[in-house]
Amino acid sequence: MKANAGISGFGESAVRRIRSEGGKWRLECTTGSIVARKVLIATNGYSSEDVPDWLAGRLLPVLTQIIVTRPLTRQELDEQGWTSFQMCYDTRHLLHYFRLMPDINGEGPRMLFGMRGGLSAKTAPQMRMHMALRRDFERFFPAWRHVETPHYWSGLACLSSSLSPYAGPVPGMDNVYAALAWHGNGVALGSHTGRRIAAMVAGDQGAPSLPAPMRQIPRRFPFPPFRRIGLAGAYRWLALVDR
Ligand SMILES: Cc1cc2nc3c(=O)[nH]c(=O)nc-3n(C[C@H](O)[C@H](O)[C@H](O)COP(=O)(O)OP(=O)(O)OC[C@H]3O[C@@H](n4cnc5c(N)ncnc54)[C@H](O)[C@@H]3O)c2cc1C
Known part of the structure; x- marks a missing residue:
């Protein structure tokens, strides 16, 4: 489908850094780099804390x-x-x-x-x-x-700290968008949101907007470096409650 639509794909080439260059974005990858006018980050639980830096502390895989x-x-x-x-x-x-x-x-x-x-x-x-x-x-x-x-x-x-997916612009980065944090329910919702966010990225003003919770910028978790310790505690506590 990608090829039919005239789109090139570059697999097995992780983006290591996104930096601005002449009003566009340069994506530095493991095997080269590309320049893009618009960028959509859809890395979900496999996101890096610094691609881009805005993601730091906002997600919990x-x-x-x-x-x-x-x-x-x-x-x-x-x-x-x-x-x-x-x-x-x-x-x-x-x-x-x-x-x-x-x-x-x-x-x-x-x-x-x-x-x-x-x-x-x-x-x-x-x-x-x-x-x-x-x-x-x-x-x-x-x-x-x-x-x-x-x-x-x-x-x-x-997961995100608001327990809601996010789909929308990345603050402070013109023409960069994100669609992620599906909380384990991304097959249908991610596919559906993909169409919506594609319309947003393409500048389609008439496209229906996404539900309000999905438009809230995900906040950073409190004490981000300790997220996994918090997760361990949450698992123990919830296992007790579940009993
Ligand atoms: C065991 C299991 C069972 C599940 N069951 C269900 C289910 O029943 N129903 C349901 O709706 N969902 C289920 N899910 C969740 C579902 O798989 C995800 O919600 C969905 O895959 C998210 O799709 P995505 O495209 O947003 O992200 P992903 O499928 O996670 O893809 C993210 C991609 O980003 C790539 N990436 C990461 N960093 C970079 C980088 N720097 N540069 C380039 N690429 C990068 C990764 O390699 C990956 O290919 C399940 C997940 C698991 C693991």
């Missing part, structure tokens, strides 16, 4: 993780009494999210089951969280204790 079962048979579905393809989550603060995925190739539907990740993406803590996820899966679905979950995926979602 959090790990989240999912497992997916092998295809389930009709009998297995009946044994667990699960009939719905409806996406679900439980009412905990540290919630679990799950849904039966559509059976697109006739092998049987698979169950997707997810929850928060840990505080570190290093191998050992990641494996511990993977095991905790599998344990919770078995508690939720005891009839599927024997069902393998061969697929695992973990990555970064992105």
Whole structure:
């Protein structure tokens, strides 16, 4: 689609710095640099604190993780009494999210089951969280204790201090915009907002505006260097409340 629209893409080339140059922006990347009139930052949980500096302390990346079962048979579905393809989550603060995925190739539907990740993406803590996820899966679905979950995926979602996404201009940087902080719900909302922000960047005055909470500039977190310590405390506290 990108190529059809006459757009060039430059993958595997992280932007390291954005600096102004002759009324435009120069994006210094790992493999070269480009000059752009307009820039949209859509780096979500993978953002750097200094690309651009405005982002410093405004976002909190959090790990989240999912497992997916092998295809389930009709009998297995009946044994667990699960009939719905409806996406679900439980009412905990540290919630679990799950849904039966559509059976697109006739092998049987698979169950997707997810929850928060840990505080570190290093191998050992990641494996511990993977095991905790599998344990919770078995508690939720005891009839599927024997069902393998061969697929695992973990990555970064992105929170802001206002607990709202942001889409709009970057203050103090003409023609630079940001659309991020989807709080783990970016597939539909990010795609929808992408159209809206594209209209804004293109200067389409008639485009409908985004909801007010998404137009509020995200504030810096209090004591930004201690965000991860705060997150560890929040996880402990919320786990107690959830019990
Ligand atoms: C395990 C897991 C399960 C999830 N489940 C759901 C779900 O069920 N429903 C849902 O709606 N959402 C879900 N999400 C969240 C969803 O994946 C995100 O909200 C969505 O991917 C955000 O899209 P994005 O394009 O804004 O950012 P991302 O997909 O995070 O992409 C950001 C991109 O920016 C790039 N980048 C970062 N820094 C730079 C740089 N300096 N220069 C160049 N590129 C850079 C990164 O390489 C990355 O490709 C899940 C996430 C995870 C990890």
